[in-house]
Amino acid sequence: MHLVSSFLIAVAIAGAAAQQPAFGGTINGSVIDATTATPLAGALVTLAPANGFGVLLDTPGTSSLTLARTVTTSAAGKYRFTDLPIGAFRLRIQRMGYEPATIDVRLGDAGTPALSIGLVVLPVRLRPVEVRAHDSHSSLNDGTNTLGEDPRLAAVRTRQAAFLSTDARELTLQDVAESATLGGSDVLRSLQRLPGVAPFDDWSAKLWVRGNRWDHNRLYFDGVPLFDPLGVLGRTSGVSTAAIGGAFLHPGVRPVSLGGEGATQIDVQSRPASGNGAWRGSAELSQFGAGASVERARSDNSAGFLVTAQQSLGHWLPRDGAFSEALSERSYRDAQATVRGDLDLGGGRRLATSGLVTRDARIGVSQFGSDATNQEWANALGRVTFTTPLGPFAMANTLGASSFESSSNRWITVPAAGATPTLSPVTSNVDYLTFGGRVAARLPTDNVTTFGYDVIAQRTSIQGTHKSPGEDDLALAVAARADALTYGSLWAERRSALGDRITIESGLRLDAGGSHGLDAVRPAGSMQALLALSPNTRVSGGVSRVHQYVQGIDAPALGQGQTLPTSWLVSGGDVPVMSIDNVMAGVEQWVSTGVLVAANVYARRTTGAIADDPTPGSLFQRPLFVNASEVARGAEVSARKLTGPATAIVAYSYGNGTMHASGLSFPSPATRTHAFDAVMSIHLGSVNLGSAYMLTSGAPFTRMVDSPAPGSSGAVLPTVREAPNAQRLPAYSSLDVSIDYTRVIRNVRLIAFAGAQNMLGRSNATWYEVSGYCENGSRPPVASAQCRDHDVFDAPVKLVPTIGLRLVVR
Secondary structure (H helix, E strand, O other): HHHHHHHHHHHHHHHHHOOOOEEEEEEEEEEEEOOOOOOOOOOEEEEEEEEOOOOOOOOOOOEEOOOOOEEEOOHHHHEEEEEEEEEEOOOOOOOEEEOOEEEEEEEEEEEEOOOOEEOOOOOOOOOOEEOOOOOOOOOOOHOOEOOOHHHHHHHHHHHHHHHOOOEEEEEEEEHHHHOOOEEEOOOOHHHHHOOOEEEEEOOOOEEOOOOOHHHHHEEEEEEEOOOOEOOOEEEEEEEOOHHEEEEEEOOOOHHHOOOOOOOOEEEEEEEOOOOOOOEEEEEEEOOOOEEEEEEEEEEOOOOOEEEEEEEEOOOOOOOOOOOOOHHHHHOEEEEEEEEEEEEEEEEEEEEEEEEEEEEEEEEEOOOOOOEEEEEEEEEEEEEEEEEEEEOOEEEEEEEEEEEEEEEEEEEEEEOOOOOOEEEEEEEEEEEEEEEEEEEOOOOOOOOEEEEEEEEEEEEEEEEEEOOOOOOOOOOOOEEEEEEEEEEEEOOOOOEEEEHHHHHHHEEEEEEEEOOOOOOOOEEEEEEEEEEEHHHHHOOOEEEEEEEOEEEEOOOOOOOOOOOOOOOEEEEEEOOOOOEEEEEEEEEEEEEEEEEEEEEEEEEEEEEEEEEEOOOOOEEOOOOOOOOEEEEEEEEEEEEEOOOOOOOEEEEEEEEEEEEEEOEEEEOOOOOOEEEEEEEEEEEEEEEEEEEEEEEEEOOOOOOOOEEEOOOOOEEEEEEEEOOOEEOOOOOOEEEEEEEEEEEEEEOOOEEEEEEEEEOOOOOOOOOOOOOOOOOOOOOOOOOOOOOOOOOEEEEOOEEEEEEEEEHHHH
């Protein structure tokens, strides 16, 4: 075999020498940011023969031969290859935080002109990052930062280059690892540590961003909406961290090129495979479940695939609430899987695919008998993106689809005394299909214009007794509705540099269509400005309008507690199109290397929303929803220490939101007036210690009190609603801690981790249950004044430990 290999190499060298007798050609140029045209220093540029069989001379002054050569761009973004034979070559350009690019080049007798190559920003990967001494032959695709720059600093600079708003936030692996979340790494729970973001409660992974309702915060996975991004009955994220390449949070103003709906957008990107031709994998096991991933990429990263799978366990969920005895024998099942595939087709063409499926279920024994109460919901999502050069432009087209379905058995009775409750299924579905594309110049200048289009079709359906006061459904007729909407969008965005300090980005989007064809043309847009007072200080401001065509409704289970997954309604007919206007201003400054402080103020106005009927009185015979509007305003300040043996973030947020519906004005249900966060991590070699403290104001709630059940003789149920959100839950605080230890054995990393949530043992009564019960949970006769003014709260989690082991094969 050795002789055969030597013979083939000799033949290749001889063939190359015979066909390419002249060495002395040069290929040179620069690498720049495709959006800002800023030169990119430290990018790796690899040159190889186009067919993979040619031989190149190594660096001048040597006589060795190589199949490929790699250089690093200078501070001005320049690269240069000399002493090249005439022929066809392939350039591979890579830099952390950017999408890799591949270009075919032909070197003739007259040489080749300088090639300027623009790289498109790619969210920073949530993968282990090691800082090493510079090695120009290393690949950035293996998660190694050969530039010597801290990955957090690189992530911040990537975000600052991509977005003008100073309130946009990036998320890195270190942020996830150090957020001390329950059960190990969790993306949504890590976002709760950012300014302006508060948890629904310490039981749920739901987010309240600047007082937005959960259904107004939209999570997009590779540009496609994920309608239920939660797992284990809302306890964890529905997307495994092993599948994520990067995440950005846009709490308000954002560019029109991002597209999508929602007052807040969480942009999550899957990661391409890495491995330099070798298999890689990881596995994790804890008392909360198990997960694994496997991936492989070609050594030149021209193709690769990644598969992840995760199974979560729900037996650790709380069961000690005063009113949960009826469901004490419950069980939970949650599973999810993702896949990502990439293929470089040459000539600048590239194909990227990804998909995700989740399945969640709860089975419990009901208080009415031995029949099980079943709840199931599932997501399915997929997309294909094809990128190709088009003359002086680059075009990317994406086909995506997303589907969500839920099913739940609900207990109902007939309006007669002593009637036996029966099970009635409730189903909800939403289907989403999109085809869109964008066109941008391949060689950008200071003035960059991007164009795009989208065609979106959405369908929702609901069937069953959705509206109920809780577990005691009464005499509610089974209803069914199905709606569909199709619309198209054309958009354009331009970023312009006015001198060296001012950058302006403006965009316009036109949506046309509706449930009955061309119902209306709805304009939306964004305008942002960035002033660089100095290299370390950025001041930004912006306004934007977005439309949302699918809105969620939740069963008003008793107040603020556990609810079913969101059911969705598409705009059309009695459901309006929701419009969200955002305005923001802020400043961001590096006070020293690795220390970043920021302050932002914002205001938001939402019209065309739907909400639960807030009118005081009986809960029975209410409409499915009423029209509503909302105004909100607030301020956020934060300081982040990004580098060093100790890293930290300290943030304070103030927010105030008011909802208007049915002639009433009242506090928005997702408003928490004050929130304080402090996260700190200490790195001691192989040991990392993390802690996270959160203190927030209580959320508003509406009291539910007893009244005689309609058509009954003396039965009492919590069926009367008082003034909307006139009360507030107690303040919430939690101290969470974590520790992990890493041991490297050859190419295997063993990571043992442990932690605990709510170390202070606070009661954290974040669920409002009902009013009128006594301390021992008993309910007096309705005529009695005993306990009537007593509000009952529940604390879903009091102290939950975490322990687990993670294995990574590199």
